[in-house]
Amino acid sequence: MKFCSACGHEVQLQIPDNDDRERHVCGHCKTIHYSNPKVIVGCLPVWEDKVLLCKRAIEPRYGKWTLPAGFMENRETTSQGAARETWEEARAKVSNLSLYYLFDVPAIDQVYLFYLSEVEKGEFGIGPESLECRLFTEAEIPWQELAFPVVVETLKTYFSDRASGTGFPMRVDTVIRHGKRE
Amino acid sequence: MKFCSACGHEVQLQIPDNDDRERHVCGHCKTIHYSNPKVIVGCLPVWEDKVLLCKRAIEPRYGKWTLPAGFMENRETTSQGAARETWEEARAKVSNLSLYYLFDVPAIDQVYLFYLSEVEKGEFGIGPESLECRLFTEAEIPWQELAFPVVVETLKTYFSDRASGTGFPMRVDTVIRHGKRE
Numbered sequence: 001m002k003f004c005s006a007c008g009h010e011v012q013l014q015i016p017d018n019d020d021r022e023r024h025v026c027g028h029c030k031t032i033h034y035s036n037p038k039v040i041v042g043c044l045p046v047w048e049d050k051v052l053l054c055k056r057a058i059e060p061r062y063g064k065w066t067l068p069a070g071f072m073e074n075r076e077t078t079s080q081g082a083a084r085e086t087w088e089e090a091r092a093k094v095s096n097l098s099l100y101y102l103f104d105v106p107a108i109d110q111v112y113l114f115y116l117s118e119v120e121k122g123e124f125g126i127g128p129e130s131l132e133c134r135l136f137t138e139a140e141i142p143w144q145e146l147a148f149p150v151v152v153e154t155l156k157t158y159f160s161d162r163a164s165g166t167g168f169p170m171r172v173d174t175v176i177r178h179g180k181r182e
Numbered sequence: 183m184k185f186c187s188a189c190g191h192e193v194q195l196q197i198p199d200n201d202d203r204e205r206h207v208c209g210h211c212k213t214i215h216y217s218n219p220k221v222i223v224g225c226l227p228v229w230e231d232k233v234l235l236c237k238r239a240i241e242p243r244y245g246k247w248t249l250p251a252g253f254m255e256n257r258e259t260t261s262q263g264a265a266r267e268t269w270e271e272a273r274a275k276v277s278n279l280s281l282y283y284l285f286d287v288p289a290i291d292q293v294y295l296f297y298l299s300e301v302e303k304g305e306f307g308i309g310p311e312s313l314e315c316r317l318f319t320e321a322e323i324p325w326q327e328l329a330f331p332v333v334v335e336t337l338k339t340y341f342s343d344r345a346s347g348t349g350f351p352m353r354v355d356t357v358i359r360h361g362k363r364e
Contacts, residue, residue, distance in 0.1 A: 003190035005183040005215070010190075018310065021255070033187070036220050037254050039293060072219050073203070077286035077356050078293060099284065099354050102295075104259035111221060111260060113284075128200065170352045172281050174259050 006031045037109040041081035042069020044101075044154055045094050047119040050135035051155065054089045056147055057131045064147035067114065067154065068092075068127075082115040090133040091125030094118060101157065103150045104174045112150050116158070116168055149175050188213045219291040223263035224251020226283075226336055227276050229301040232317035233337065236271045238329055239313045246329035249296065249336060250274075250309075264297040272315040273307030276300060283339065285332045286356045294332050298340070298350055331357050 001024045004011050009028035016023055016032050024033040044067055045052040053065045068089040072081040079097045086094050094117035103112040119135075126133050136142075138159045146152050153173065161168045183206045186193050191210035198205055198214050206215040226249055227234040235247045250271040254263040261279045268276050276299035285294040301317075308315050318324075320341045328334050335355065343350045 001187040003185055003187050005185050005187045005193075008185035008190045008192075011187075034253070035256055037256060038218050039221060071216070072293075074217055074219060074291040075288050077288050078284065079286075079354070080288075099352070102260065102281065104261075106257050106259050106262075109256040111254075170281070172261070 001033060001035075004029060004031055005033065035109075037106075037111055039072040039078065039081075040069050040110055040112045041072045041078050041085060042067050042112070042114050043082045043086040043094055043097070043117045044114055044158055045086055045090065045092055045117050045119045045124075047122040047135055050137050051141075051158070052086075052090055052092060052119055052124055052133060052135055053141075054127070054130040055132040055134075056129070058129050061147035063131065063145075065142055065145050065151075066147035067151050069112070069114070072113075078113050079115055082113070082117070086117070087127070089127040089130050091127055092123065092133075093120040095120055098168070099170050100168055101150075101154050101170070102172045103153070104172075105150070106174070107177065114150075114154050149177075183215060183217075186211060186213055187215065217291075219288075219293055221254040221260065221263075222251050222292055222294045223254045223260050223267060224249050224294065224296050225264045225268040225276055225279070225299045226296055226340055227268055227272065227274055227299050227301045227306075229304040229317055232319050233323075233340070234268075234272055234274060234301055234306055234315060234317050235323075236309070236312040237314040237316075238311070240311050243329035245313065245327075247324050247327050247333075248329035249333050251294070251296070254295075260295050261297055264295070264299070268299070269309070271309040271312050273309055274305065274315075275302040277302055280350070281352050282350055283332075283336050283352070284354045285335070286354075287332070288356070289359065296332075296336050331359070 004026035007029040011024040068086040070085040097115040100116040101114040186208035189211040193206040250268040252267040279297040279299045282298040283296040
């Protein structure tokens with residue numbers, strides 16, 4: 001940020017009164033501009049004994065497999081956002097959403113929220129940000145071709161929970177290094 | 183937003199290529215400025231059979247009682263943010279944080295995350311954004327003087343869970359109308 005989005009004048013980094021960290025502050029209209037973490041919402045879409053993955057048609061990680069997920073938008077709930085992303089990337093409608101995993105990724109100011117969900121009728125297509133979408137059994141998962149650490153961890157945990165037969169308790173975890181920054 | 187934070191020229195609301203909603207786009211440098219929901223992190227701090235509340239010294243809801251919570255900052259995890267806010271507002275150190283409640287508040291583009299936590303040694307003070315901080319038993323909670331619906335719901339659920347003796351499972355809920363907008 002170089003200019004004030006309220007008045008167009010230059011901003012400076014300074015610690016405002018009654019604050020304890022630097023913010024971009026407008027030298028003209030004095031507006032304080034805050035920057036905060038963003039929420040990434042996504043699904044782990046399941047159909048029978050398979051999970052739905054998308055092969056990325058965009059950077060970063062072009063050509064790698066991922067769970068459908070993206071930036072949460074204004075005026076939606078986290079589960080609405082997760083379902084929207086699953087439609088946009090895999091043309092799948094999902095139901096029975098239940099929050100399964102929260103990942104803090106402080107290095108890039110993001111919080112990931114993955115919802116466990118069911119693919120309605122097992123139907124899906126290919127959204128514009130995907131090269132291909134496919135249902136994978138556990139044995140078929142392309143572990144070496146997954147896009148992000150949060151995808152690896154979510155899938156590992158899901159198959160482990162499924163094997164244990166004791167449900168899918170919600171998890172909270174922190175990713176120290178994220179694929180995008182490696 | 184009226185001006186581009188990258189170059190200082192005027193922005194217009196328009197739907198970018200390959201997008202499906204209006205964004206602020208700079209007519210000069212073409213930067214697309216996204217606006218996304220913010221995360222509010224907080225604690226339900228417990229000591230013995232009591233919970234720690236703060237009487238707000240700021241608007242909105244000046245003089246009403248609340249759980250310590252505030253905007254998540256960059257470069258921190260959700261639980262670090264929840265602990266930081268508890269220190270800032272109630273001068274209490276908390277431990278054993280466990281995610282307890284996620285509230286979607288789409289009307290104001292916010293996601294609340296409350297962590298159940300223990301007040302270390304039962305010690306607390308009064309932060310600059312609080313008029314007073316106090317430990318309340320269930321019978322003492324000032325239900326009519328609570329600041330926000332998310333605070334009412336979190337406390338009700340906590341006492342209900344405690345009475346049932348079957349643990350504190352994580353909840354997800356949506357607030358349709360939020361105190362700040364009433």
